[in-house]
Amino acid sequence: MFRALTTAATGMEAQQTRIDTTAHNMANVNTTGFKRARAEFQDLLYDTQRNPGGQNGNGATLPVGIQIGQGTRLVGTMQMHQQGSLAQTGNPMDLAIEGRGFFQVTQPNGETTFTRAGNLKVDDQGQLVTVDGLPLEPLITIPPDAASVTVTADGIVSVTVAGDTQSQEVGQLLLATFPNPAGLEAIGRSQFRPTTASGIALVGPPGQDGTGTLSQGFLEGSNVEVVNEMIDLITSQRAYEVNQKVIEASDEMLQRTTR
């Protein structure tokens, strides 16, 4: 049977995966702190019919061989950690990170996960929590009588109590960076979990060593560029079509052979 049939099928599968990834990216175009994903492919093993450096009938060494490839395979999906665009919200509890850092979040099971989504809230105990109600690490408590909250670019949180003119410092937010953020595992709800591929989280105050600075009253949008995703969608669709054409052509050739 024609090898081209199965080869083109692997190509169609690859394009399907790409479209799935694009669909997920597009669906999250307005998700705060979302990072777009990318599928990574490799070619499959080659069927070597003649090695380069072999000899022909006259004893001459052939500079090139005959190797026929058998398609493509998915090796991984990666998160792309480019900066998303900042949108002004005016809400003092909205914090955007300009740089490579992540907020640290404590999950109910005690695990620390990481997020770029800075749409924070104050819970009933006055603690700074994510929109899902998970506390930030380090824990910062806002006194109940606070009239206003200020967060500086380097993460120092201070509050002004009603009737008081002096502001008082209640803590400093810390950010984590990773040597290879692309290796983080996306676990949904805009949270990431470190893996062996991402490296170990390095925690530091904002503004130092590439962690990035904080902007109060801003939110970081997703880093999905609709135009780029559209281009990806179109190229995937066309590449899918070309692979389909290969299947059609092989089918036609087979039909002709068996007729």
Added chain:
Amino acid sequence: MSHGIWSATSGAVAQERSLDTVANNVANATTTGYRADRVAFREFLSRAAADGPAPEDIRYTAVDEIVFDDQSGRLQQTGNPLDLALEGDGWFAVEAPEGVRFTRAGSFVIAPDGTLTTVDGLPVMGRPADPANPTPVRIRIPDSTGPLTVDADGTISGTLVDANGVQTGGAQRIGQFRLVRFGEGDGLRKEGHTRFVADGVPEEAYDTVAVRQGFLEGANVNAVAGMHELITASRSFEAFQKVIDSFREIDQRTAREVGSRS
């Protein structure tokens, strides 16, 4: 029987090989660092009836060679610090279980022990002290490393920080990628998984290639050329089939008509 039918059959088989190659190219249209294959055909002669009164040659066609297109693919910006594209003539070296392999797919990750590897876990090689007799050098990213930068000459550096994330000095050099290039006789060939293998010992390529951090090199597959080859292959196959049909008809007629008159 007419000998021409064998020539036409060899042509049809050759076109099938051509289609297989086109299929692999378009299947890998979005594979990082993939190099498109090209098929070259050659005519072979076979002296069929050399002893007869009138020697007759049969002309065959067959795939002579499949070469990969050495043009660079388009660079795509990804913004990932460990996505590295090569601009110019050069290759990354990786340590595969079977020996040293070469790749243009610079999408790297950090393994649990800090070793820089390919997406499928093969250690990426650092610059050896003696390029003529290269001993494998791995690139290890220390645990306490902040942002990584890679220069055009493949030098990778990072800022070291202590357990509390406080910077302990300026940018430190961590290592340098082994960048190599090949000559004509090195027999560079594909092995799959976007890796290549060669017979010769490559030379250093620091003056012909530049590393671009935050970019990846796409496949150098041209969809239009692919469609053109696809149409050519399937139409030529059709034509060879027609020729085979005609020869069959001639042979049938010969057998029937010549046979009936004798």
